[in-house]
Amino acid sequence: MNKTININLGGYALIIDEDAFETANRYLMTLSRHFGNDEGSSEIMQDIETRMGELINRKKGTRIIVNKLDVVEAISVLGTPEELKDIDFSESTTESKRAGGSSFQIKTGKRLYRDKDDKIVGGVCSGLAAYFGIQDAIWVRIVFVVLALVFGSSFIIYLVMWAIIPPAKTVSDRLEMMGEPTNVNNIAKMIKDELDQMSDKIHDKFGKKGKHYKDQSKDDDSDQILTSGWSWDCRSSRHKDTKAPFNKKDFV
Amino acid sequence: MKAQMRKGVLEMCILSLLSSEEMYTSDIIDRLREARLVVVEGTLYPLLTRLKNAGLLEYYWQESNSGPPRKYFKITQDGDSFLKELKDSWQEINDAVSLTTQNKQVHE
Numbered sequence: 001m002n003k004t005i006n007i008n009l010g011g012y013a014l015i016i017d018e019d020a021f022e023t024a025n026r027y028l029m030t031l032s033r034h035f036g037n038d039e040g041s042s043e044i045m046q047d048i049e050t051r052m053g054e055l056i057n058r059k060k061g062t063r064i065i066v067n068k069l070d071v072v073e074a075i076s077v078l079g080t081p082e083e084l085k086d087i088d089f090s091e092s093t094t095e096s097k098r099a100g101g102s103s104f105q106i107k108t109g110k111r112l113y114r115d116k117d118d119k120i121v122g123g124v125c126s127g128l129a130a131y132f133g134i135q136d137a138i139w140v141r142i143v144f145v146v147l148a149l150v151f152g153s154s155f156i157i158y159l160v161m162w163a164i165i166p167p168a169k170t171v172s173d174r175l176e177m178m179g180e181p182t183n184v185n186n187i188a189k190m191i192k193d194e195l196d197q198m199s200d201k202i203h204d205k206f207g208k209k210g211k212h213y214k215d216q217s218k219d220d221d222s223d224q225i226l227t228s229g230w231s232w233d234c235r236s237s238r239h240k241d242t243k244a245p246f247n248k249k250d251f252v
Numbered sequence: 253m254k255a256q257m258r259k260g261v262l263e264m265c266i267l268s269l270l271s272s273e274e275m276y277t278s279d280i281i282d283r284l285r286e287a288r289l290v291v292v293e294g295t296l297y298p299l300l301t302r303l304k305n306a307g308l309l310e311y312y313w314q315e316s317n318s319g320p321p322r323k324y325f326k327i328t329q330d331g332d333s334f335l336k337e338l339k340d341s342w343q344e345i346n347d348a349v350s351l352t353t354q355n356k357q358v359h360e
Contacts, residue, residue, distance in 0.1 A: 011320025031294070040301040047297045047323070052279065054319060079292025 004065055008048030012057045020068040023075075024052070030081045052078060110179035111167035122162040130177045258289075262299060264342060267308065267327060276314075276328040281358055283298040300325065308334055 003018040016024070031048060035041040055074040060066050112131045114123035125144055126137035134140060147154035168174045171190045260286070269275060277300065284290040303309045308331035313321040327335070327357055 035298060040305055043300050044297045047277065047301070048294060050323075051293060051297075051318065054278070057319065077293055079294035083292050084294045 009053035009056065010046065010048075012050075012053030014053065014056060014060075014066050015064060016066040017069075020066055020071045023068055023073045027075050027081075028070075031084070034081055034084065048078060084136075089096045111173075111176040112165055113173055113177040114162070114165050115174075116167045116169075117179065121158070123167065124158055124165060127165060127168070127177065131181075133179070187237060259299075260338075262289060263303065264335070264338045266296075266299070266303065267331055267338070270309065270325055270327040271335055274323055274324050276322050280325065297315060303331070307331075 004015050005018060005021045007014050007016055007021065009024070028045070028049065032041065032045050035044050052074050055077055056066055056070045059070045059073055101143055113127050115126035115130060115137075116123045117125040118137060120141065125140040129135075129137040130138045143159060144154050148158075166173075168177045171194075174190060265284060265287070266280060269280060275283075277296070278293075280300075281290060281293050284296070290296060295310060300309065304311065304325075309325050310328050311323045311325045314324050316322045317342055
């Protein structure tokens with residue numbers, strides 16, 4: 001049994017198996033990362049999506065549901081990122097562009113938010129720490145406290161910042177705060193981390209009061225289902241820190 | 253070197269294909285694949301976009317009865333004159349290369 005997903009791939013309405021969708025999605029994401037620096041990359045991606053939709057639509061014929069084989073075949077016609085990575089049609093060299101692009105992204109990628117998950121008063125200090133890449137928010141807090149004791153001004157500054165800096169509400173806010181690019185892999189990883197934290201909390205809670213709750217085992221079960229549902233994230237986010245999956249086998 | 257050469261030749265071939273008729277992207281790809289110039293399609297899209305941005309090509313949308321509208325490419329006037337220049341320099345290079353390689357054979 002397989003779940004199906006309705007997608008619009010470059011203007012083609014397709015019903016696609018979940019695993020086939022994942023393959024297609026990962027492929028397109030890797031490509032868009034690859035073409036990310038070229039001018040008109042969104043146009044290129046649109047063309048490729050349309051062509052991919054056309055290829056899949058033709059391959060599937062009268063069948064209703066697109067399977068993984070259709071996607072893999074379309075990818076082999078379009079070319080894996082491995083086959084495409086050597087061809088760079090932009091004017092400047094790839095390395096300088098890559099290097100320039102990534103450092104630029106780190107600088108502009110961050111936004112100042114208040115970190116509500118790591119707060120003592122309003123999360124201003126932890127937000128500042130994340131923004132400036134300081135590992136532990138305690139140093140920012142110490143500076144604020146010392147300034148407050150010596151001048152008293154940082155107390156007012158804190159209140160003003162508390163008022164004007166928005167809190168990091170959504171997952172993508174949090175990623176922007178950390179300076180990580182907002183893509184599906186990162187969001188999935190973030191959600192998984194949060195779920196892990198939540199399940200730890202649940203375990204702690206029920207671990208202490210375990211004797212009083214007869215349905216403790218039931219909670220454990222539901223918790224497992226909750227986390228196992230995200231198991232595919234582990235796979236997709238595995239590549240986050242390494243380079244993009246350029247190998248053919250990643251897509252087959 | 254090899255990649256650079258391929259890139260230049262590919263540009264010329266695309267312009268030359270489009271100088272005789274207006275074509276849909278996958279028709280261009282089919283023709284290039286027949287000539288074994290392109291192995292995978294993905295390489296072509298960045299190239300077409302770049303040629304279009306350079307003003308050598310333009311495209312228009314045409315309705316299709318088997319799916320969404322299709323992008324048809326055609327060559328611009330700039331593209332036409334650029335193609336002529338390319339063909340001239342191609343001829344020069346071709347002559348030069350055949351001359352030197354023939355000389356080499358004679359010397360050997």
